[in-house]
Amino acid sequence: MPEIRVTPLGAGQDVGRSCILVSIAGKNVMLDCGMHMGFSDDRRFPDFSYITQSGRLTDFLDCVIISHFHLDHCGALPYFSEMVGYDGPIYMTHPTQAICPILLEDYRKIAVDKKGEANFFTSQMIKDCMKKVVAVHLHQTVQVDDELEIKAYYAGHVLGAAMFQIKVGSESVVYTGDYNMTPDRHLGAAWIDKCRPNLLITESTYATTIRDSKRCRERDFLKKVHETVERGGKVLIPVFALGRAQELCILLETFWERMNLKVPIYFSTGLTEKANHYYKLFITWTNQKIRKTFVQRNMFEFKHIKAFDRAFADNPGPMVVFATPGMLHAGQSLQIFRKWAGNEKNMVIMPGYCVQGTVGHKILSGQRKLEMEGRQVLEVKMQVEYMSFSAHADAKGIMQLVGQAEPESVLLVHGEAKKMEFLKQKIEQEFRVNCYMPANGETVVLPTSPSIPGGISLGLLKREMAQGLLPEAKRPRLLHGTLIMKDSNFRLVSSEQALKELGLAEHQLRFTCRVHLHDTRKEQETAMRVYSHLKSVLKDHCVQHLPDGSVTVESILIQAAAPSEDPATKVLLVSWTYQDEELGSYLTSLLKKGLPQAPS
Amino acid sequence: MEPAEEDWLVESLRLYQDFYAFDLSGATRVLEWIDDKGVFVAGYESLKKNEILHLILPLRLSVKENQGLFPERDFKVRHGGFSDRSVFDLKHVPDTSLLVTSGLPGCYLQVWQVTEDSDVIKAVSTIAVHEKEKSLWPRIAIFSSVAPGVLHGVRLSSLQVVDLESQKPTYTSGVSDSEELSSLQVLDADTFAFCCTSGRLGLVDTRQKWAPLETRSPGPESDALRWCAEVGGRGQGPGPHIASLGSDGQLRLLDPRDLCHPVSSVQCPVPTPSPNPELLRVTWAPGLDNCLAISGFDGTVQVYDVSSWDGMGNRIEPLFTHRGHIFLDGNSVDTAPLVTTHTWHPCKPRTLLSAASDASLHVWDWVDLGASH
Numbered sequence: 001m002p003e004i005r006v007t008p009l010g011a012g013q014d015v016g017r018s019c020i021l022v023s024i025a026g027k028n029v030m031l032d033c034g035m036h037m038g039f040s041d042d043r044r045f046p047d048f049s050y051i052t053q054s055g056r057l058t059d060f061l062d063c064v065i066i067s068h069f070h071l072d073h074c075g076a077l078p079y080f081s082e083m084v085g086y087d088g089p090i091y092m093t094h095p096t097q098a099i100c101p102i103l104l105e106d107y108r109k110i111a112v113d114k115k116g117e118a119n120f121f122t123s124q125m126i127k128d129c130m131k132k133v134v135a136v137h138l139h140q141t142v143q144v145d146d147e148l149e150i151k152a153y154y155a156g157h158v159l160g161a162a163m164f165q166i167k168v169g170s171e172s173v174v175y176t177g178d179y180n181m182t183p184d185r186h187l188g189a190a191w192i193d194k195c196r197p198n199l200l201i202t203e204s205t206y207a208t209t210i211r212d213s214k215r216c217r218e219r220d221f222l223k224k225v226h227e228t229v230e231r232g233g234k235v236l237i238p239v240f241a242l243g244r245a246q247e248l249c250i251l252l253e254t255f256w257e258r259m260n261l262k263v264p265i266y267f268s269t270g271l272t273e274k275a276n277h278y279y280k281l282f283i284t285w286t287n288q289k290i291r292k293t294f295v296q297r298n299m300f301e302f303k304h305i306k307a308f309d310r311a312f313a314d315n316p317g318p319m320v321v322f323a324t325p326g327m328l329h330a331g332q333s334l335q336i337f338r339k340w341a342g343n344e345k346n347m348v349i350m351p352g353y354c355v356q357g358t359v360g361h362k363i364l365s366g367q368r369k370l371e372m373e374g375r376q377v378l379e380v381k382m383q384v385e386y387m388s389f390s391a392h393a394d395a396k397g398i399m400q401l402v403g404q405a406e407p408e409s410v411l412l413v414h415g416e417a418k419k420m421e422f423l424k425q426k427i428e429q430e431f432r433v434n435c436y437m438p439a440n441g442e443t444v445v446l447p448t449s450p451s452i453p454g455g456i457s458l459g460l461l462k463r464e465m466a467q468g469l470l471p472e473a474k475r476p477r478l479l480h481g482t483l484i485m486k487d488s489n490f491r492l493v494s495s496e497q498a499l500k501e502l503g504l505a506e507h508q509l510r511f512t513c514r515v516h517l518h519d520t521r522k523e524q525e526t527a528m529r530v531y532s533h534l535k536s537v538l539k540d541h542c543v544q545h546l547p548d549g550s551v552t553v554e555s556i557l558i559q560a561a562a563p564s565e566d567p568a569t570k571v572l573l574v575s576w577t578y579q580d581e582e583l584g585s586y587l588t589s590l591l592k593k594g595l596p597q598a599p600s
Numbered sequence: 601m602e603p604a605e606e607d608w609l610v611e612s613l614r615l616y617q618d619f620y621a622f623d624l625s626g627a628t629r630v631l632e633w634i635d636d637k638g639v640f641v642a643g644y645e646s647l648k649k650n651e652i653l654h655l656i657l658p659l660r661l662s663v664k665e666n667q668g669l670f671p672e673r674d675f676k677v678r679h680g681g682f683s684d685r686s687v688f689d690l691k692h693v694p695d696t697s698l699l700v701t702s703g704l705p706g707c708y709l710q711v712w713q714v715t716e717d718s719d720v721i722k723a724v725s726t727i728a729v730h731e732k733e734k735s736l737w738p739r740i741a742i743f744s745s746v747a748p749g750v751l752h753g754v755r756l757s758s759l760q761v762v763d764l765e766s767q768k769p770t771y772t773s774g775v776s777d778s779e780e781l782s783s784l785q786v787l788d789a790d791t792f793a794f795c796c797t798s799g800r801l802g803l804v805d806t807r808q809k810w811a812p813l814e815t816r817s818p819g820p821e822s823d824a825l826r827w828c829a830e831v832g833g834r835g836q837g838p839g840p841h842i843a844s845l846g847s848d849g850q851l852r853l854l855d856p857r858d859l860c861h862p863v864s865s866v867q868c869p870v871p872t873p874s875p876n877p878e879l880l881r882v883t884w885a886p887g888l889d890n891c892l893a894i895s896g897f898d899g900t901v902q903v904y905d906v907s908s909w910d911g912m913g914n915r916i917e918p919l920f921t922h923r924g925h926i927f928l929d930g931n932s933v934d935t936a937p938l939v940t941t942h943t944w945h946p947c948k949p950r951t952l953l954s955a956a957s958d959a960s961l962h963v964w965d966w967v968d969l970g971a972s973h
Contacts, residue, residue, distance in 0.1 A: 208719070210655065210961075212673035213621040215609060215928060220673070223613050258610060366669060388671035395677060396625055422680030422719045429649065429682070 004173060004199055004446040008413045008438055009046040018073045019046035020175065020201060020413060025168035025450070027148045030064045031175045031201070035075025035107075037355055040117070045076045047441065048084050057086040063144050066092040067177025068161035069099040071107055071355075078104060078121035078129040087132065089144065093152055094135045095160025101130050103240075107355065110329050115357040138162070155179035155190045157391050165195055170450045172197040174405055180391035181400045184214060184247060187391070192405045198448050200407035202398060204415035204437070207423050211394040217387070221248065222255050224347060224385055229263045229318035233345035233382075238333035238360065240326040244351050244389050249305055252320065256304040266308035268323040268332050308332075313339050326352060327360035334359060338378060346382035351389050395423065402431055409434040409446055454483065454490035459497060480579055509578035515591045519570045524549050526570045527560040529595050534558075537590070541583075556584055558591075608927035615920075617950070617965040620658065620673055621928050626651060627959040629879070630690040631943040632699075637662050638678060639943070639953065641961065642687035642701065650687055652701070652721050654679035654714060661948070661963070675961075679714050681721025688737050693764065694744040700727070700764075702752070706737035709752060711764070727762050729754070741784040741792060751792055753781050759794070761806065771806045782828045782880075793842075799827035801844060801859060815859040824848040826877035831856070832884025832892065843884065843892050843906075847877035851894065853906060864909040866916045870897035879940050887949030891919070895939040899926040901954045903966065920966045925956040 005023040017036035036044040152162040163176045174197040179190035239245035323333040340346045354360030370378045424435040482498035531545040551558040556576040576584030626643035643650030660670035689702040699712040709727040743749040753759035759773035779796045802812035824846030842854040849872045852862040880896035890907040902918040937958040945951035951965045
């Protein structure tokens with residue numbers, strides 16, 4: 001029974017640790033390999049024992065696909081490939097390939113250097129893991145092997161994020177990863193064609209939310225920054241080199257221009273170089289508007305935003321500074337933070353999630369007294385603001401995407417079934433598809449009916465047409481032929497041709513049936529009666545009366561005989577070949593009903 | 601972003617303390633609170649299934665301190681259900697997990713249940729309504745007590761209170777007056793207020809045979825096609841506690857002790873007449889003295905301070921006008937959106953929720969610019 005099997009791996013229901021196993025037409029694909037950021041022990045990794053039971057991962061899995069660079073989608077990759085062991089191909093987009101190792105290394109440093117963890121992957125492991133990566137372009141069909149192909153679609157969300165279609169023959173699965181359906185200032189909205197996969201797999205974490213508009217989030221950010229600088233305070237915004245930083249810079253630049261503000265905005269130099277570098281490389285991934293302006297001028301050279309010098313941190317008066325790293329765990333952003341934390345007029349805006357162990361994580365948990373190196377205690381009097389700018393699809397977005405792709409079924413991962421019943425009903429009603437919600441570790445089995453194309457030989461087709469009867473769209477016609485499967489090819493040919501090709505002799509099977517009739521006349525007359533009767537009843541068939549007295553209906557032969565014992569009984573011998581089984585049986589039962597009385 | 605939209609957003613930094621904008625999958629005419637953390641919304645389209653949603657407000661609106669540490673600005677859909685007919689009114693039965701809805705066709709009220717162990721809102725029973733009116737639907741209000749009752753009616757003559765559990769009527773108006781109702785409001789365990797579309801207002805004590813304290817209808821001098829009203833100010837000082845709004849933009853204040861003589865009447869600066877007088881709404885602010893809000897004339901919600909009003913027919917200016925539904929037009933539809941309903945947050949004094957015909961839903965906390973000086 002052909003089927004598609006899907007198992008989300010790992011325990012626990014919360015977000016993080018995206019890792020989904022898909023089996024499709026005998027191929028096994030792993031989708032994402034994420035880390036759960038809330039745990040410090042093995043619970044942060046997906047449960048690979050589920051697959052390792054089947055033997056070596058490299059033999060079992062045909063490929064691994066990574067949707068984007070967020071750690072809850074790729075954080076466990078070096079652990080998986082180098083410590084558990086996998087040597088097969090790992091597919092991801094070009095930007096993801098460039099950015100992943102940087103984030104993985106950052107994360108490794110925090111875990112090992114800051115938190116002193118043992119049994120963590122090393123820098124070398126990250127490098128070795130990335131050697132197994134095969135980068136793909138958008139909308140490019142990539143042949144993983146003879147039968148398995150994959151294709152990446154634009155997902156929005158972050159730079160390089162993609163949705164993937166996995167196809168074997170006529171069966172396909174689409175995995176969305178994280179995506180969003182509303183464009184933002186530097187990334188477009190996700191898009192997919194009407195590819196009609198058997199199954200669409202999507203995250204349900206945000207499926208039960210209704211998102212606040214982008215404008216209002218931006219407004220909130222601008223308001224906080226504006227209020228702080230108006231009262232003479234300084235704003236620190238720790239960022240990663242990519243993505244969100246650009247977005248916020250564009251926003252501030254527009255606002256500063258609008259309001260004719262003179263307060264300085266700084267961007268630490270390391271950031272500018274890296275950001276420009278990456279954006280130039282991956283300009284196809286940003287949205288149309290940016291691409292146009294990029295051609296005109298370098299969008300990432302701002303009028304109001306200048307390069308930062310560490311001495312500026314001591315300048316009096318208001319200012320806004322974007323600095324790395326994003327979680328305040330080291331470097332310039334931490335330095336600046338230490339200088340500014342003691343003044344309640346100042347503000348730090350954290351634009352994203354911070355890993356446990358970092359100063360960012362501590363202040364976002366509400367800690368106001370921090371122990372720094374050398375037992376120094378830092379009192380945090382500055383305002384701490386946690387803002388979320390990440391773009392995710394909500395309930396409306398999911399419905400839009402399902403409407404675009406037109407899958408046969410939908411599967412939601414990372415949700416609690418009790419809290420998703422309404423969404424399930426909504427999807428099922430709106431699109432008339434089945435909706436599945438497996439728990440982690442639970443396997444969903446989807447039966448499929450793959451279509452297998454076969455060719456019909458011209459000779460056979462012509463012969464059928466020659467039968468004279470026109471094909472009718474609503475009435476199935478019985479066709480006799482032989483299906484030959486050779487070299488992954490299916491051909492329907494006539495039996496004679498098949499026998500010839502296979503070098504076999506033809507055998508004929510002939511059936512004969514006796515029908516007893518009460519008739520006192522001679523057998524020739526009985527035969528005549530049979531002929532008249534059949535001629536009037538079987539208008540669609542060729543009924544003939546042969547000179548030797550026998551009657552034929554198509555190729556079926558009917559002969560009348562008189563058994564010697566009883567002159568009042570006649571026996572009809574009805575004889576047909578195996579091919580004419582249907583007609584033969586019909587004739588027999590018809591004749592058994594008896595003949596109409598002949599006029600005398 | 602369109603320049604007009606951008607202008608308004610920059611202005612909004614000054615005008616609002618906080619502002620959230622959401623896009624529902626279908627426009628709503630109801631905003632009903634359940635405790636102070638969640639609201640119900642419901643669709644009102646006639647030819648398709650409508651959704652009833654229980655939305656939990658973003659956490660940062662509910663926490664008392666450290667709001668800055670809560671990044672989520674999204675509504676959570678905690679429960680959802682499907683209604684085959686349009687929903688024009690929805691009431692939560694306090695201290696129960698039941699909801700009552702009214703819509704078209706108007707020959708029955710639907711009772712729903714919201715449970716903890718599932719996120720689906722289930723239809724559980726119906727309450728029959730005697731009159732079968734083609735295009736009118738019964739107004740509803742809830743008498744909450746140990747045995748809750750549903751007050752409903754299309755006209756004064758069909759006013760009835762039905763016990764929710766036994767489905768038996770416990771009170772009927774018993775009058776033949778066929779004036780059409782526009783709103784019903786339960787005031788305490790025994791009294792309720794009604795407002796007719798003609799502007800006629802009354803306070804009824806259910807322990808007595810029908811003998812309401814009443815106004816006269818505004819009469820021929822009023823151009824208004826339709827009126828609605830709200831009784832407010834419980835717990836506030838003395839003064840006019842009843843506000844009555846007409847589709848011609850007239851707003852009257854009345855004192856329950858003398859309903860025949862309005863305390864004041866003003867002309868609101870709104871486009872008149874209202875394009876859909878059924879959407880008229882006037883609400884008293886639970887957390888501010890002498891403040892009310894009106895909507896239903898265009899895409900705005902206007903907040904007024906009534907303490908300085910006196911006399912009749914004066915033009916007044918709103919304390920604040922929310923224009924978000926006009927400027928944040930994400931869908932770029934041709935027709936300007938119309939505000940379908942609004943409500944005040946029960947605890948945060950200057951926070952309101954407003955919904956419009958383009959399926960937008962806003963949560964906004966306005967700045968009292970007058971107070972800062």
